[in-house]
Amino acid sequence: MNYRPLNSSKNYLVTGAAGFIGYYLSRRLLEQGCVVIGIDNLNDYYDVNLKYARLNQLKSFERFTFIEDDIADKVMIKSIFENYKPNIVVNLAAQAGVRYSIENPDVYIQSNIIGFYNILEACRHYPVEHLVYASSSSVYGSNKEVPFRETDFVDSPVSLYAATKKSNELMAYTYSHLYDIPATGLRFFTVYGPLGRPDMAYFSFVDKYVAGDPIKIFNNGDFEHDLYRDFTFVDDIVTGIVRLLSNPSIGEDGVPHKVFNIGNNNPEKLMNFIESLEKCLSNALGREVVFEKVYEPIKPGDVPATYASTDLLQQVVGFKPETPIKEGLQKFVDWYVEFYNVK
Incomplete structure (x- = not known):
């Protein structure tokens, strides 16, 4: 393993810097003395107050520059590359969400396809040392072989979101092949943690409980064939990115392009998971918490299981995510109770 540590003398461009993973990555880089240029369009897909809360923390760092704009704006992206000359680019800006992509396909094409194309074009005309970009475990679709390996067949996406992420991998490979751009795609597996995304199940379950509403569980009440998820704590995701x-x-x-899973390898x-969340919330509030549950059929685009093989990541950078679910969920719940002042 010929592993090189993070180089803090480089300029890092992080798109989606006010997003969940983008915020944590930017903060980690800034804490290690790097210069970070962050881009985000601060859209209202979920509560923008969370994005501003993340952004305000990043703005306390002297080496952080923030640009509020959209990666779908090709002229703006070109000017950023011209002015800031990033050495390393991390593209985390994307329209997220599987179910949302069924109702609102336009924004996925705009951000995930056109936006990513603009980043690739900029890396072509203003060469960078490395382009790292977010893919997703959703590219595996309804893959029956577990754990999911990077070499698995991924040509049957079951949502438009998954299709855009698979497209990103193909586009990045082509640009690496044609223009010798070193590029790395990261297939993230169900990322969770403090300051996370309210559209994710763990966050919305706590929201529902606090509001006095039942939570919806999309497994038809079939406990024998329950859904499995490889939940990955955000700090582990960021450590994996930084090492790469x-x-x-x-x-x-011979093409300078590779794809890695970053998951907990422990579905x-x-x-x-819900039972653990109830216990963590009970700990935080000092009273027993039990969610009221409503069972519904699995939604179109959802997959029954996600399970990452992390062998390749470990082989290349000597790291695999391993934060236990109870530890990660307790950190999330403690943050939630304080941030929203829950009694």
């Missing part, structure tokens, strides 16, 4: 930043890989065909049954 100075370590672009060459594929077996949890959805019902066990």
